[in-house]
Amino acid sequence: MQMAFQLLGGMGLFLIGMALLSDGLTQFAGDALRRALLRFTGSPVKAFTSGALITLVVQSSTATTVTLIGFVSAGLIGFAQALGVVMGASLGTTGTGWIVSTLGLKIDLGFYTMPLIGLGALARLLARGRWRHMGGALAGFGMLFVGIGTMQEGMMGANEWFSLSDMDGSSWGGRAVALLIGLLMTVLLQSSTATVAATLTALDTGAVDFELAAVVVIGAAIGTTMTGVLAALGGSLLAKRTALAHVVFNFTSGLIAMLLLPLLLAVLDFAQHHLGLEPGGVSLAAFHTLFIGLGVALFLPHADWFARRIERLLPERGDSPTRQLDSSQWQVPALALAASGQSLQAIARGQLHMLSQVFEYTPGEAPLAKHIAPSELSAMETSLRTVQEYFTHIPASGDDNELAAQRLRQMHVLDHLLRLQARAAVLPGLDAAASTAELAQARALFTDMLKQASAMVADDGAAPLLQEADALEEPAEQIAQLRQLTRRRVMQETAQGEREPGEALHTLDTMLWLQRSAHHVWRVCHYLAQAPTADADETP
Template identity: 30%
Template sequence: MGITMVLSLLSGVALFLYGMALMGDSLKKVAGNKLELILYKLTNSPIKGLLLGTVVTAIIQSSSATTVMVVGFVNSGMMKVAQAIGIIMGANIGTSITGWILCLSYIDGSNGIAQLLSTATISAIVAIIGIIFRTFVKKKPYSDIGDIMLGFAILMFGMQTMSGAVSPLKENPHFVSLLTMFKNPFMGILVGIAFTAVLQSASASVGILQALSITGSITFAAALPITMGIGVGAACPVLLSSIGTNKNGKRTALIYLLNDLFGMIFWSIVFYSVNAAVHFTFMDMVMSPVSIALLNSVFRIATILILAPFISKIEKLVFFLIKDTDEDNEEQADFDLLEERFLDYPPLAISQSQMAVNGMAKNARKNLMRAFELLTDFSDSKFNKIQEKENMIDKYEDKLGTYLMQLSMHDMTPEQAKQTSKFLHTISDFERLGDHAVNISRVAQELHEKSRTFSESATYELNVLEKALVEIVDLTVNSFVDEDLETAAKVEPLRELIGILCNDLKLRHIKRLRNGQCDLNTGFAFNDLLTNYERIAAHCSNIAVAILELDSSNFDIHEYTKSVRKLKDETYLTAFEEYEKKYDINGYQPEAEADKKFSAKAKDSEKNKDNEKSSGKKKDKDKKKDKKK
């Protein structure tokens, strides 16, 4: 096999892969977000999911791309693991369509109609139309349609180039003996896995196998194990895409691997066991591009037919292999509570909404606690966990907001309407608590990456303030979950103290910056934290006020908070004084010593200035005396 033949083969592979990528990406651009929307909305049954997975994969020409998309949906909480299984099974079938399309590249003819239908003619026509659309029609989606056509033409040309490069090998005894090795099932499966893992595409591997079949050296005995290995190798990009996702994202990627792994193991045992007994006569049959496409399709469809009845079992298996911790179970989103059929029964719908909002509140609190911990003990896993849970909190707001708006359109008693309104008001504040957790985590990340730390006095003050924030968040969430008015009333005095503390700490930090105790970079981070802390307290106050809204349907949050702060009854003042003693930021002695030293230095400098002035005056007097003399 000369260098020219190798270069020709590699250039064919390069063109083939580029054409496939260009065609697939352009198809996705033309479809826009419609494919994602269809996948998201129409997967309420396994059969629908299977059909949609097949169609979408046939369009974008990649089962890996479809599955990666689904992993993203599951990771964000938009789709459940059970819904993803059907789509993944469909993707396994849909990817076999590419093999049939590639068979078109082997149509040939020397005259008449056969020549018009030849690959060279079709590719040329498609390429010409594609380049016209791409160059002269800039308007979307026509330029993308041009890219689809160009991708198709390049793909076909790549297939022809590969076929032309390997065609002389059919007379090469070394090449024939190499392919004979693949008749060993273990060797064939390993080659299929390795080849597809490198190419990151099952369709590309099948296409190259079809090109090699032109030599006449690929038999059924060699093609079958390679085809089975190709399916397993295609799981590599999907598994890579699941790195950094949550446990459900990893479970979804694992389903893709298990499907193909089961198909490979099951059919290997069945086929080779039967072959050992009856000795199939077609094992030495020479394969063509069409027969390889047929083998690939039959293998994938047969595997899915076996697995389809066991979707629920597959779900249980992946949950068994990737277990949830107790913390994961506690923080599991409970969107299932928001059943649309409950909307006709407002008391039941309100009860379900209450439980869902309680779950949202607890998750928001947990995320804030993680963010506070991150400031003193940063880790990438904790940081990623905060971002992941923030996505879930956003989903809570979206689903609860939609559900409660639908509920508000039904006939309800005044009390039920008030309860619904309370939930609508509070979910936005709980969502904002989650946002501030993310903001704090980003400040922690910046401090960690740039190896910056606060001074001891600044750290002490932040610790005191964070303890106050932990208490106000606990008071807010507990009063909401337990519907405890007495606890809710304690929130506002603590919120006022936190506001005072934040203003005081800003002034103290400016003083430290002037003294050189802190640098300007940490000063920005310190102010960012104080801004977030103050807003967290404000959102807690909003939630507490919503809890206290009992008597009047015309309740005004701003008027209430103004009147409370203005009147400040005995209970309010007592609570405020208790919090003031509890969260005293003047207890840090090193800072007091630093202030004393600063004052002493200031006094010394003033004395020095006075001494300089007095000595200067004495010198002037002496000069005048000398002149008089």
């Protein structure tokens, strides 16, 4: 019973330590992580290098992949470069095995890292800004080695009850069992790193021989793709493509490793005898890196071909303005806000185009349409509600003024788009009896505003310039003034019996619709145009 408790406790400490370490480093790196990934992804080879290095630094292929999804959604890098990052992240995650085998198993760091856990926890609780995240990373680093030490103690006791060392590692039956163990452990633990660490510990204590340990590591590499598959089931098309690419890459790499296992073991044996490679855990870490490296050598030169095949298997269906939204992006608020900002701009583009189609007319000839197609309204309403729901799940960043300002701007955009959508659903009628000179002028001003605004948000990758967006303020104010003039004159004419009350109310309602809609169009463009570092405007 004590052995089981130690094994489970050690595994839990290791998993919590890894989570704290990767989350802390990711949050501490902040924009530096995203800038580094974006800067060095000009080609699949550069993308591979950046994916490997960043994963080594933050100790999380998930953090690298989430950042990657945000960039591809925003159109900053292509899918072929994204595949390079995926392959780099797979290779980079093998670095944890080197840390465990060279430090965790050779030196009892569990006792010496206790002060590090305490200091890290205090920093996590008391520090502010990015340093509180670094405190969490330090505490996680210490817990990682405490977990390894606890697992070692439990594994020594486990040898009396359960051991794979008696299984025949040279038979396909024994290898199949070991492969299944590695795969199932990774699926259950949701971490290939934890499976590799446990396997290294078992190898160090003699609970498993090297050949079977190597097969368990292959199973872990295949099993780790299941986490991405489960996460992508309800995600965006890009998340599904990324998950499929990860599955194909890791499965193929694992299959190659199984087929070439005797040859790979011979290479390691040669390195042990002639290159000074240490047997045991270090050699197992080298084996992990070696077979993932073979997969990279196979896929990376053909990244463009690989990307096209994945895109054919999962083709684009429709052109939804919310296609780039994915729940995995919530782990990095800055990327989630970037994705929601792209969606809001796409929705604004659709709304403005929809209204422009209605208001496109020749003065004195075509009447104003009284409605928009219900299917268009329904699709736009669905997109707005999707962004609203997505936005509510983005974690608040109270210690990041820039992100807080970005959230506020997007809230304003969403608010004005929702109000403009409500007005689009109840378009006013306009006929000869209800027309006035002011109303015709206001309609012409609003039509020109729609044309200008549509041009401003036409580019999916860049927001309009603030100066251009605020040029819409003048026609919006002119429409407001025309409404006041019309109100006074129409009310007076109605009181004198020159107008029917129903006609007067209809004219005034139309002017009010134009004024409010013009205000929303201007404010949508104003907030979309503000640079990320600009201070949020409090004007509603």
